[in-house]
Amino acid sequence: METNVYSQPKLPYASDALEPAISAETISYHWGKHEKTYIDNLNRLIRDTEWEDTPLEEIIKTANGPLFNNASQAWNHIFYFFSFSPDGGGEPQGPLAEAIKRDFESFDEFKKLFEKAGVDLFGSGWVWLSQDKDGRLFITQGPNAANPLTQGLTPLLCFDVWEHAYYLDYQNRRADALHRLWDIIDWDVVSSRYSVK
Numbered sequence: 001m002e003t004n005v006y007s008q009p010k011l012p013y014a015s016d017a018l019e020p021a022i023s024a025e026t027i028s029y030h031w032g033k034h035e036k037t038y039i040d041n042l043n044r045l046i047r048d049t050e051w052e053d054t055p056l057e058e059i060i061k062t063a064n065g066p067l068f069n070n071a072s073q074a075w076n077h078i079f080y081f082f083s084f085s086p087d088g089g090g091e092p093q094g095p096l097a098e099a100i101k102r103d104f105e106s107f108d109e110f111k112k113l114f115e116k117a118g119v120d121l122f123g124s125g126w127v128w129l130s131q132d133k134d135g136r137l138f139i140t141q142g143p144n145a146a147n148p149l150t151q152g153l154t155p156l157l158c159f160d161v162w163e164h165a166y167y168l169d170y171q172n173r174r175a176d177a178l179h180r181l182w183d184i185i186d187w188d189v190v191s192s193r194y195s196v197k
Contacts, residue, residue, distance in 0.1 A: 013084070015032075018086060026166070035073075056071055060150065073145045088186045095194060099131070102137075118161045126161060130153035
């Protein structure tokens with residue numbers, strides 16, 4: 001029997017817990033099918049290769065082609081879905097809130113810029129809030145399986161702007177879909193990813 005290096009974690013909330021921002025049907029397809037496929041493909045691609053003992057973050061930083069795409073998409077989706085909580089929303093507190101104010105003037109301005117980066121991305125991809133080695137915050141966007149780990153940045157928050165992330169609930173209204181995500185962000189989780197420099 002073949003063993004898998006990577007397995008899909010259980011979400012920390014019920015499939016309907018993020019409604020109305022994200023429906024149970026979207027969770028079923030997005031997490032239950034798309035993410036499962038990325039993880040299955042990743043395991044198939046690394047089986048019996050030198051990548052089998054390589055940490056996922058290292059694969060993302062060094063691989064290319066199908067291996068990079070599936071590794072990054074598997075990681076991105078876990079990062080994305082574990083940034084949410086049915087009790088989420090509001091604003092960050094503490095050092096992350098101060099850094100957002102320092103680098104974007106205000107939380108509201110940050111939200112506007114973040115949403116705009118997602119709306120303006122042509123085609124499928126991701127928008128990220130990341131920090132550099134000096135603790136400065138950056139909004140980046142990228143197509144397909146883009147991941148800021150490849151740029152030496154530390155990811156803090158991401159929004160998925162692939163159509164499968166929102167089409168069942170919002171059809172072609174990407175801006176509405178991104179705007180609703182603020183209602184479910186778990187700022188405790190996001191803040192825990194930020195390190196004060």
